[in-house]
Amino acid sequence: MKAAVLYRPREIKFEEREIPKLTSDIDVLVEVRNVGICHSDVHYYVHGRIGDFIVKEPLVLGHECSGVVVDKGPAAKHLEIGDRVIIEPAAPCRICDYCKIGRYNICENLRFMGTPPTDGAFVEYVTWPSDFVYKMPDSMSLEEGALIEPFSVALYSVKRGGLSPGDCVAILGAGTIGLMTLLAALACGASEIFITDIVDSKLRLAEELGATAAINVNKEDPIKTIRYLTGGRGPDIVFDAVGIERTFAQALNIVKTGGKVIVIGLGFGDLTTSPIINIPCKEINVIGILRYANVFPQAIRLVASKKLPLTKLITHRLAFSELVKGMEMLAKGEGDAIKVMIKVR
Numbered sequence: 001m002k003a004a005v006l007y008r009p010r011e012i013k014f015e016e017r018e019i020p021k022l023t024s025d026i027d028v029l030v031e032v033r034n035v036g037i038c039h040s041d042v043h044y045y046v047h048g049r050i051g052d053f054i055v056k057e058p059l060v061l062g063h064e065c066s067g068v069v070v071d072k073g074p075a076a077k078h079l080e081i082g083d084r085v086i087i088e089p090a091a092p093c094r095i096c097d098y099c100k101i102g103r104y105n106i107c108e109n110l111r112f113m114g115t116p117p118t119d120g121a122f123v124e125y126v127t128w129p130s131d132f133v134y135k136m137p138d139s140m141s142l143e144e145g146a147l148i149e150p151f152s153v154a155l156y157s158v159k160r161g162g163l164s165p166g167d168c169v170a171i172l173g174a175g176t177i178g179l180m181t182l183l184a185a186l187a188c189g190a191s192e193i194f195i196t197d198i199v200d201s202k203l204r205l206a207e208e209l210g211a212t213a214a215i216n217v218n219k220e221d222p223i224k225t226i227r228y229l230t231g232g233r234g235p236d237i238v239f240d241a242v243g244i245e246r247t248f249a250q251a252l253n254i255v256k257t258g259g260k261v262i263v264i265g266l267g268f269g270d271l272t273t274s275p276i277i278n279i280p281c282k283e284i285n286v287i288g289i290l291r292y293a294n295v296f297p298q299a300i301r302l303v304a305s306k307k308l309p310l311t312k313l314i315t316h317r318l319a320f321s322e323l324v325k326g327m328e329m330l331a332k333g334e335g336d337a338i339k340v341m342i343k344v345r
Contacts, residue, residue, distance in 0.1 A: 001016070001018070002016065004122040004320070005060055006045060006058065006059050006061055009045065009046060009047060010046065012061075012327070022072075024075075025073040027073045028073070028127065028128060029071035029126075030065075030069055030070065030087060030127070031067050031068045032125065033065075033067045033146075033344060034341060035064055035065045035122055036149070036342070037064075037326050037339075037341075040063075040266065041061040042327055043266070045061065045327045045331065051266070057117060061120050061122055062113065062114045062122035063149060065086075065089070065113075065126075065146055066086050066136065066145030066146045066148075067142075068083070068084055070125070083136075084135070085133050085135055085136055086145040087121070087133050088134065088296045090105065090110060090112050090291065091112075092110045092111075093107055106290055122342070124344060124345060140303060141311070144303050146341065151184065151299050151303065151310060152292040152296055154184040155184045155292070155298065157239060157264050157289045158181065161262045163188045163190060163236075165190075167190050167191065167235075167237060168194075168235045169190045169235055169236065169238075169239065170193075170195070170226050170251075171193065171196070172195075172196050172250060172251060173196070173241035174195050174197035174202040174205070175241065175242075176313055176338055178206075178239070178241035179205065179338065182211055183209060183308050186209075187308065192229075193211050193212050194211070194212055194226050194229060194230075196226075197214070197215075197216065199333075199336060202336070203215070205312065223253045226254050236256060236259050237259060238261050238262070239262045240261065240262065240263045244265070248261075248274050249274040251263075252276075257284075258284075259282075259285075262287050263286065263289060316335065316340045316341070317340075318340060319342070320344045322342075326342060
């Protein structure tokens with residue numbers, strides 16, 4: 001089979017590998033069809049690391065995937081050969097304290113596709129434990145299936161934030177996760193949603209998807225604008241979908257007293273000028289998000305209902321052989337790219 005392997009920053013080689021074998025009774029072998037490029041893939045591609053996760057050996061990236069079951073172990077009873085499926089790219093240990101209380105996303109022994117040292121989905125075939133593989137409803141396309149993973153990040157963030165119907169929300173960053181957080185917040189009943197970015201095309205799409213107001217931070221002060229639009233009160237919840245000091249500082253200034261700041265983005269460096277004093281003085285709850293847990297089935301049902309136009313976020317569709325082109329496009333911010341979808345087969 002063909003595999004796209006990252007050897008060092010900005011060096012991906014296509015090579016032939018053996019089709020993987022089932023290693024346990026619970027595994028399934030999936031022929032990969034669609035994989036979305038995540039910005040975490042781009043971080044590994046450009047920098048060779050995300051925080052303490054460092055690419056030390058050749059690595060296959062990719063984790064936003066859908067495909068078709070072509071083989072299965074006898075314990076994979078809920079799936080049949082030929083089923084179209086969505087892979088949840090997490091494989092926890094299932095026995096640690098975190099797994100036992102349902103927070104398997106922070107399992108210390110978690111394997112995650114495309115994160116060192118676990119190979120990911122930019123391959124033609126992959127094996128994965130079947131309890132983290134979901135049959136796709138007939139109403140869903142394979143592209144929608146590959147979008148379930150990033151949408152699950154957004155849905156989990158909204159659920160962890162405790163969003164209630166009628167809440168006012170601000171989202172900092174209108175990339176894939178920011179826009180999906182917009183859709184998840186709408187689905188959970190947010191009354192007003194303000195979103196910020198520096199790219200006008202992304203902000204226009206946000207308004208098309210239902211944002212109350214879309215603010216270009218290079219043209220307007222987001223703190224003053226959002227506080228004005230909320231009558232000086234500030235939003236109940238602010239989602240930082242960028243994760244840099246600038247947006248974290250904005251979030252602490254924008255959110256209402258007693259509100260919540262949900263940190264989703266992974267772009268952080270050291271905090272040096274953020275108004276940390278606001279956390280105790282405004283009694284802000286700051287909640288960090290690491291991927292998701294226990295939301296894939298709900299995300300699949302929501303998308304299958306056809307009430308969420310996720311595919312509007314796909315700006316580019318490329319062949320497997322064009323993977324590097326897609327990585328560079330996102331790394332350089334070319335072509336107003338939001339979600340680049342790779343068709344593997």
